Every structure is written in C-alpha cells, then in structure tokens.
Amino acid sequence: MRNLFSLPALLLIILVSGCATTPKEPELPLELRQTLWETRYKELQQMNHWQLMGRLGLRVPDQSGSMSVEWLQNQQDFTVYLDGPLGQSLAKIVSNDQGIVVEADGKRYQGRTPEALLFSLTGWQLPVSYLRFWIQGVPVPGIQETSIQLDNEGQLSHLQQAGWTIDYLEYQSQSPVSLPGRIRVKKDDVQMTLVARRWQVK
Numbered sequence: 220m221r222n223l224f225s226l227p228a229l230l231l232i233i234l235v236s237g238c239a240t241t242p243k244e245p246e247l248p249l250e251l252r253q254t255l256w257e258t259r260y261k262e263l264q265q266m267n268h269w270q271l272m273g274r275l276g277l278r279v280p281d282q283s284g285s286m287s288v289e290w291l292q293n294q295q296d297f298t299v300y301l302d303g304p305l306g307q308s309l310a311k312i313v314s315n316d317q318g319i320v321v322e323a324d325g326k327r328y329q330g331r332t333p334e335a336l337l338f339s340l341t342g343w344q345l346p347v348s349y350l351r352f353w354i355q356g357v358p359v360p361g362i363q364e365t366s367i368q369l370d371n372e373g374q375l376s377h378l379q380q381a382g383w384t385i386d387y388l389e390y391q392s393q394s395p396v397s398l399p400g401r402i403r404v405k406k407d408d409v410q411m412t413l414v415a416r417r418w419q420v421k
Contacts, residue, residue, distance in 0.1 A: 247371045255373025262396045263357050267294050268421040271354060275301070276412040279343050288413070290354065297351060312347070343409060346383055353378070353385050354413065356399045372397070382406050393418050 275288040286309055287302040296315040303309050310323040312333065319336050321328045330336030333347035352359045356375050358367060368377035374397065378385040389400035398418050404411040 244371060249369075252369040252371065252373055256369050256375075257373075259373045259396055260357060263355055266355060266396075266420055268292065269355075270417075270419040270421070271415055272417045273413055273415040276410075276414075278410045280408050292351060314347075344406075345409070345411075346381065346404070346406075349381065349383070350404070353380075353402065353404065354399065356387060356390075391415060391418065393420065 269292050271288070271290040271292075273288055274285055276285040277283065285304070287304075287306075289300040289302075291298045297312075298314075299310075299312040301309040301312070310321060313320045313322075314333055319330050319333045321330075321336060321340065323340075328336060328340060330339070334345065337343065337345050337347060346353075349359045358365050358375075358378055359380055362380050364380070366377075366379040367375055370376040372390070374390055375385075375387050377387070383404060383406045386403045386405075387399055387401075388403060390397045391400040398420075399413075399415060401412070401414050404413070
C-alpha cells in the first residue's frame, strides 16, 4: 500500500502551505501610527454631515436578527431608519435637541435620551448616542476610561469605552478619509455588527 505520508508528499504539503500563507505586515512604530491617527482624527472631526446605508446584526439574550439601516447625521442631530429583510419599515428614530422620538408599529414614543427610551421599549441597553462616533471610527469625546489600538494606517482597530468593546474589522476607501466598513460592538451578552454598504459624506 502506498504511504501517503512519504517524505516527498510531506515536502509538497509544506511548500504549498508556505505559498498560501500571506506574511503578516510588520507593525509600524507606535509614534508613527499615533501621528497618522492625529491627522486622521482632525479630518474626521470635520465630518458632521453624512449618510450611511448598510446592514445591522443584533444579538441580545434569547434573540438575534438583522435589518437594513440608514443613518443620517446632521451635526448633533440624527435620523435612523430600520427596515426588515423584505423592506418593511421596522422603526424610525429621530434625535435632536428636543429629545428623541421612536416610531414603530404605527405608534410614536418620546423620551429624553435614546438609551432610556429604547431600554423602556425593549429592555436592552444599547449605546445609541455613542454609535454616532464609533461608526465614524473615533472614540466618544470626554470618556476617561478609553483604550485604543491603531493599525498601520493610523485607523482604529480596537476600542474600549464605557464597558463596550468595539472591533474595526474592515475599512472602506473614501474621500478625504477612509471609513469603517464593518465593525462589531459588544458588551456582556449584547452584540451588534454593522456592515456599511455605502457612505456619503456631505
């Protein structure tokens, strides 16, 4: 019987495996990555009007699902549209200096903060106010307990804030600065995954 693990066969497997493995890019010095990040951060701070269309996956205790999301940001105000897999409207969330309004199932709900209102409606702690910053790829300003990791482009690769862990899995080339293409937000047994299909910066 032929020995499948003969020396020539093993050498061939090793050679093929070596060719298929992509060498890991050497990590740039922290000082250089920090300099790139500071330049990038200044550009992102100027991005106050934008639109994101994509898909949001949500996993909470005993439930999980996905939905289409359209996020419209105008300075501090935002409007979020959530649609089901067949295009049916699930909810509309509007936040401005007057408070927050959620429209769902033909009803209208009002509150002072997105977190408080959504918790009263769903029982889930969701960091809606923070998402505006995390979606752009920047930390929420003013939170002392913040830990960041940068990739070789000076982009956030990992962020920890307010007990939440945010992983930046992909970026998309945009002008004038790249923007997150896929992020994962997690805390305890709540996890959100956002995949960006289209960015529009105004």
